[in-house]
Amino acid sequence: MSALVIASLTFREAARRRILLAALILGLMFLVVYALGFHYISRDIEKELSTMGLLQLNEMRNFMLMAGMYVVNFLTVMMTVLTSVDTLSGEILSGTIHTLVSKPIRRWEIVFGKWLGFVGMLTLYLLMMGGGVMGYIYLRSGYSAPNPWSALALMWLNSLVLLSVSLLGGTRLSTLANGVMVFGLYGVAFIGGWIEQIGSFAGNLSAGQTTVNIGILTSLVMPSEALWKRAAHELQSPLVAALGFSPFAAGSYPSLAMIIYSVLFMMTAVGLAVRLFSQRDL
Amino acid sequence: MSSSSPAIETHHLSKSFGDKIAVRDLSLCVERGEVFGFLGPNGAGKTTSVKMLLDLVQVSSGSGTLLGEPLGDPATRARIGFLPEHFRFHDWLTAVEFLHLHADLYRMSAEQKNLRTGELLELVGLLPHSQKKLREFSKGMLQRIGLAQALLNQPELVILDEPTSGLDPVGRRLVRDIIRDLRQQGTTVFLNSHLLSEVEITCDRVAFIKHGEVIRTSSLQGLLEGELSVDVRVRNLTESAFEGLKQWSISQRRDGDHLSLTLSGEADLPAVNRYLVQQGADVYALRPQHVSLEELFIEIVGTDGGL
Numbered sequence: 001m002s003a004l005v006i007a008s009l010t011f012r013e014a015a016r017r018r019i020l021l022a023a024l025i026l027g028l029m030f031l032v033v034y035a036l037g038f039h040y041i042s043r044d045i046e047k048e049l050s051t052m053g054l055l056q057l058n059e060m061r062n063f064m065l066m067a068g069m070y071v072v073n074f075l076t077v078m079m080t081v082l083t084s085v086d087t088l089s090g091e092i093l094s095g096t097i098h099t100l101v102s103k104p105i106r107r108w109e110i111v112f113g114k115w116l117g118f119v120g121m122l123t124l125y126l127l128m129m130g131g132g133v134m135g136y137i138y139l140r141s142g143y144s145a146p147n148p149w150s151a152l153a154l155m156w157l158n159s160l161v162l163l164s165v166s167l168l169g170g171t172r173l174s175t176l177a178n179g180v181m182v183f184g185l186y187g188v189a190f191i192g193g194w195i196e197q198i199g200s201f202a203g204n205l206s207a208g209q210t211t212v213n214i215g216i217l218t219s220l221v222m223p224s225e226a227l228w229k230r231a232a233h234e235l236q237s238p239l240v241a242a243l244g245f246s247p248f249a250a251g252s253y254p255s256l257a258m259i260i261y262s263v264l265f266m267m268t269a270v271g272l273a274v275r276l277f278s279q280r281d282l
Numbered sequence: 283m284s285s286s287s288p289a290i291e292t293h294h295l296s297k298s299f300g301d302k303i304a305v306r307d308l309s310l311c312v313e314r315g316e317v318f319g320f321l322g323p324n325g326a327g328k329t330t331s332v333k334m335l336l337d338l339v340q341v342s343s344g345s346g347t348l349l350g351e352p353l354g355d356p357a358t359r360a361r362i363g364f365l366p367e368h369f370r371f372h373d374w375l376t377a378v379e380f381l382h383l384h385a386d387l388y389r390m391s392a393e394q395k396n397l398r399t400g401e402l403l404e405l406v407g408l409l410p411h412s413q414k415k416l417r418e419f420s421k422g423m424l425q426r427i428g429l430a431q432a433l434l435n436q437p438e439l440v441i442l443d444e445p446t447s448g449l450d451p452v453g454r455r456l457v458r459d460i461i462r463d464l465r466q467q468g469t470t471v472f473l474n475s476h477l478l479s480e481v482e483i484t485c486d487r488v489a490f491i492k493h494g495e496v497i498r499t500s501s502l503q504g505l506l507e508g509e510l511s512v513d514v515r516v517r518n519l520t521e522s523a524f525e526g527l528k529q530w531s532i533s534q535r536r537d538g539d540h541l542s543l544t545l546s547g548e549a550d551l552p553a554v555n556r557y558l559v560q561q562g563a564d565v566y567a568l569r570p571q572h573v574s575l576e577e578l579f580i581e582i583v584g585t586d587g588g589l
Contacts, residue, residue: 002386002387002389005383005386005387009372009383013372013374016374016375017374094370095366095368095369095370096370096371096372098338098364098366098368098370099364099366099369099371099384099428099431100387101336101337101338102336102338102359102362102364102366103359103360103384103387103388104356104357104358104359104360104387104388104389105356105359105387106356279340281299281333281338281339281340282333282338282339
């Protein structure tokens with residue numbers, strides 16, 4: 001299947017252009033800094049163990065884990081957009097695409113192959129970063145988040161949604177315009193999520209409902225922040241969930257319907273990317 | 283698939299980009315096994331025409347076939363080789379990796395892939411550079427490796443868009459030799475070029491395109507063997523004998539002992555010579571001036587460059 005040839009090409013390109021190497025080195029730097037920070041903070045906290053109950057200790061550990069995963073999510077988003085934003089638009093602009101398209105390959109195989117290649121790369125990245133944070137905490141303290149695999153899967157889906165939107169934009173927009181578009185949508189979803197989170201404290205006031213509606217609306221436009229919120233919900237401790245507030249997650253979390261919507265959103269974006277790329281002049 | 287069908291056949295192909303018509307009513311027939319030159323000034327629509335043939339741009343109207351199959355058929359592209367005009371490749375690949383990538387897209391077996399890669403690197407003179415990354419290649423080397431990828435699948439039809447534009451004389455000769463070999467093997471070559479000296483040497487037939495429209499298609503021999511300019515140096519030629527040359531000449535001019543004649547073909551030369559001698563003129567020189575393709579190009583396309 002020619003899509004696999006393109007997927008392999010995309011993956012190898014990331015490796016050869018030292019994107020993977022840079023991501024690996026900087027990812028390891030992040031993990032080292034994070035591990036050092038966690039180690040020293042934990043050491044101080046553990047000294048207070050006699051005065052602090054296990055529940056409080058685990059709450060601190062959970063807070064540190066959430067902070068680490070928040071950064072991992074952000075870095076994965078950056079990695080997703082920055083690596084994929086140029087892949088179609090750049091090859092169209094340079095004419096590199098001509099020698100590929102003139103081969104016995106269908107255009108959907110080129111788009112899907114690139115998508116697959118990036119999925120492979122981003123999966124490894126997320127496993128390294130997210131697994132590194134959660135794995136270190138587990139090894140250091142024996143603490144494990146409530147649903148680590150569900151959280152990783154949701155962060156992975158978040159990355160795939162952004163990847164699909166980036167590929168879709170690359171079929172028609174220049175690299176720069178595509179980058180502005182994807183980050184712009186991400187920003188809209190991000191601020192929508194925060195407005196919803198802050199507004200949720202307004203309780204039954206009309207402003208509270210309005211901000212929740214804004215949050216829902218922005219999640220429909222770009223579900224990235226909603227997916228992170230759900231991932232954070234899967235990670236957070238039952239106590240924080242019961243209290244209903246954390247800097248990293250909203251009191252109310254997106255439902256299963258929103259996850260299904262996100263999958264459909266991603267599939268639609270890939271489908272549209274295939275359609276637009278198939279119809280365009282090169 | 284029908285091997286008797288033309289290699290390329292188009293009927294009234296047109297392409298518009300908004301209000302701009304890039305190609306208008308392109309009707310062509312390129313027979314199997316011929317080397318066909320597609321000529322025109324910059325901006326005439328040559329590259330857009332090639333892109334329509336290869337489904338790189340969508341046709342606005344009209345129809346066509348490649349190797350007997352409708353335009354846009356992906357399976358047909360397995361039987362075609364293409365060297366684009368602005369050849370840009372994945373420059374982080376080595377020459378071998380680049381050819382292997384394209385061999386994979388042609389779904390060649392590992393054995394075929396290795397065999398053809400070696401053969402072609404040798405053919406285009408890049409065997410010593412097989413492990414070099416393409417980003418280290420000169421423009422000429424890139425053109426050579428591009429040519430190699432166009433021949434990987436032993437195509438029935440090769441479309442070359444300006445294949446010699448970045449090459450030095452040695453490289454051009456190499457391309458000429460490759461085209462000659464392809465012709466001997468029965469491969470059809472569609473050559474899009476503005477290097478007329480190359481076309482003159484390599485092509486069997488040519489089409490001239492201007493403002494997106496084919497304005498003339500002819501065999502190269504027919505074109506070049508058409509009207510013939512002849513310079514004559516002669517003395518003792520009477521005015522009536524000069525006028526008598528009109529039975530052969532399309533146009534004629536006299537400047538002292540020098541005559542400039544335009545004949546309908548080379549076959550008239552002996553008759554003109556005999557006539558002048560019979561009329562008592564002393565003929566010192568009779569030099570046919572072969573019309574170059576460049577002169578014909580300017581005559582057919584005009585001096586405005588199609589702009």
